[in-house]
Amino acid sequence: MECPSCGKQLATEQGMRQHHTKVHNTPLPNRVCKRCHQEFYDPKSQRVYCEECYSEQGNQNGNWRGGKETETCSVCDATFSYYPSNKQGVYCSECVKEAEGLLPENPAERIELIRTACSFCEAQLERLPSSINGNEYGSFCDLDCYGKWLSNNIVGSNHHQWEGGTLFYGESWWPVRRKALERDNYTCQRCGADSEELGQNPDVHHLNRVRDFDDPSNAHTLSNVVSLCRSCHRLVESGDKK
Structure with missing residues (x-):
């Protein structure tokens, strides 16, 4: 990218913009006005109108700090500053709070706790x-x-994900688990983390749930299990199959 002011070649547009701001003390335009189509610079890169076309800037903006007027309260004659509006009457903050009928009723205040x-x-x-x-x-x-109430009460059969409690895997599970870890080199088959990285052996996950088998031992086959780290195991159990 070539600097439009000095002709210096920069590798990227971002680098050229930074160069122009630091060396030439002028940021380059980064926006195009939606109305007049002129380029202009906006520090936040959010505005859609340039200074000339932005109709709500300065004293045209209702929140302009210089837009306050000084007035005398219609009730207590106190002098205060305010932003002008089309509402009838001009009241200081204290009189507005105390006077009946000046503010609309708040329906929430009428509700008894x-x-x-x-x-x-x-x-x-x-x-x-x-x-x-x-x-x-x-x-x-x-x-x-x-x-704390949930921990004490929404447990066991009261929990919406309850499926019958702890399953008895049987003695045949442990040899299959060991063989699965050996087959998978003690490595998570989802993220690739090994037991050394994990600080422990991976879990061994059943592809088809044990509780879906009438005999739990039928679920314990090498074709139905895979080694997963604890984090990946939780993700897969929650339905993330990626």
């Missing part, structure tokens, strides 16, 4: 009715209480 107890630690809580109705697990102080 319900007292209840944390389902784990039994601490007293106040909750909106909407957060209690239909919540089969109850209410909790925080995520910590919720997590």
